[in-house]
Amino acid sequence: MKSRPRNTIKDVAAAAGVSVGTASRALNRRGRVSEATIARVTSAAEKLGYEPDAIAQSLRLKSTKVVGMLVTDISNPFFAGVIRAAEARLQQAGYALLIGNTDNDWRREKYLVDLFRRRRVDGLIIGPCEKEDPEMFAFLGGEDLRIVGFDRDVGDTQSALHVDHRGAAQEATRHLLALGHRRIALLSSSHLVRPGRERIAGYSEALRHHGVEVREDLIRARKSSMEFVLSEALSLMTLRPAPTAFLCLGTRIMAGVLQGLRQNGWRVPEDVSVLSVGDSDLARLYSPSITSISWDLKSVGEVLAELMLRELGSEKAEAPERVLMPTRLIERESCAAPGNLHGAR
Amino acid sequence: MKSRPRNTIKDVAAAAGVSVGTASRALNRRGRVSEATIARVTSAAEKLGYEPDAIAQSLRLKSTKVVGMLVTDISNPFFAGVIRAAEARLQQAGYALLIGNTDNDWRREKYLVDLFRRRRVDGLIIGPCEKEDPEMFAFLGGEDLRIVGFDRDVGDTQSALHVDHRGAAQEATRHLLALGHRRIALLSSSHLVRPGRERIAGYSEALRHHGVEVREDLIRARKSSMEFVLSEALSLMTLRPAPTAFLCLGTRIMAGVLQGLRQNGWRVPEDVSVLSVGDSDLARLYSPSITSISWDLKSVGEVLAELMLRELGSEKAEAPERVLMPTRLIERESCAAPGNLHGAR
DNA sequence: AAAATGTGTAAAAACGATTGCGCGGATAAA
């Protein structure tokens, strides 16, 4: 049970009959070492099951080969998918991924950033949070901490990836307009966080561009809790004339809306159309299946990792890169021309 | 843009006019140091914005305050939920969580374990993987690497948490039996990984205990890919007499089954009952909503963290602890007495 | 007054790696 102390490079050196310095150079094939000693050292290392201590290396080399990632909620499938892909790509490049949940709490975020910095992560991928403070990161980003933003503005000097939420919402809205809808209810989580803001902006732009009035009473954007969404959906359903379509900015939102609709017996898409910005199992498999705007989580994660690796690879700070991840509309069964349920025009 | 070099304890010591050793003791309130110098040192540290280098501390103290967690897939909502809770609890105790995806690949798992060990994580939480090899972990676990299993047997000397998959499947099966079902089709992902094995065992036990024959042609347990499940479901639907209930061991499985049912126009629960082991948004919100066996992801994550902290806290290896996480049946709309669709008895 | 305690601090030795420097010896050029 008692585990023997780990073998250090010192043990290897002793076993090979050389000094530690030489052992190190032999193992890393660095500097001038004879083939003979390289062979002796590596075989000794092999025999002892030697593995370099990453901590000591980090201390000496001033690089931990760890990147941190901050999101509001790992258990959100969107983030989970992105994290998964990012982790795979980073792993492949020899980096480990340290994750942190901000719970959309500004104080927690600050705390975690400090924590990660103390831990000397080489880079930080930072997702959306209610309070965005580019200052903080401009200050942080430097030689030894590279920062990449994810759906978040993180200062002029850093790279970032943004999903095209604005375009997504525009396309969704246009789709509904084209079907003939004019009273399109909008349900969103927080307008305080970038994706929410962008989506609402896209919705409004599309309406205006189409000459349709943007009515405040059709926009409900505050919290994304199930209860809140449900009650807002029910409230929207009492309007007369009633909305003929529900645009859901987020899959949790959609879940709440669907529940509300079901509760009142409104049929989709006969009585009302539903469109979700953000795809999910639920949207795909619900019956009727829900027309959605989708984007590729795997790509998002990989691009984030790629951006980070680029930052990490270059000694000097290169020009920051901005990537806009495209989205696409997936037509399914939940959208149709407006019916005449409750007082159409 | 250029970031000034970080302040070390040396700078603090110089600023306070003491030696580094004294500075360290003052900051950690350890050993004998006068109140006066403590005050001087802490104020100097404050002024310089000093934060100890976690790497150097790790090297010296032989503890990284990091625990690793290995799962097959972070983007699986079950794991994501567990990770979230575990991370929160560990964070609270001053530990960070390093995650790794095994992709259910034995070689990748081994690679990651080695990697994490090199990284000197203090502990490792290991989730299910197809090839279970208690030997490997018995060997690993020792003074400087604590191991906790999650739905996985990890050796006699380590702690572990198991969700009661067997009991869950038993209860599910009993529920269907009580409704009058006798031909209960079973769809599962892999029987090679512990949860799958346990569930299938629970199903068989319940049937036998009820005097119902376990028919191999009703059991389909191999892969969980959507295509596979779909084709298996379709194949099961061609049997005559046809199964009157589908027991889905996993939410992805359920999705495939639902799709198959829909494709053939079988109504739930009129034509066939559906029950899912493992709850999900989809099960909750589908129409009809799907009766499911649920367990609390948050608790699972917290208990895992707790077990790990216990291991980490104790100097000596205490007796390993086994926790069995209970499950409960949530009755919804997808189960009813068997109909008479295709050749009932 | 001398010896025995006690107190606060400086100095140095770890922790486990990497790397610049210099030294001895072999080889090549003059």
Place this chain on the structure above:
DNA sequence: TTTATCCGCGCAATCGTTTTTACACATTTT
């Protein structure tokens, strides 16, 4: 043969902490 060159390796410094040891000085005891 002498001098320059180069190769292989050991030595020691370094990264930023913590902790042990030792020492100087003040205070108490005999």
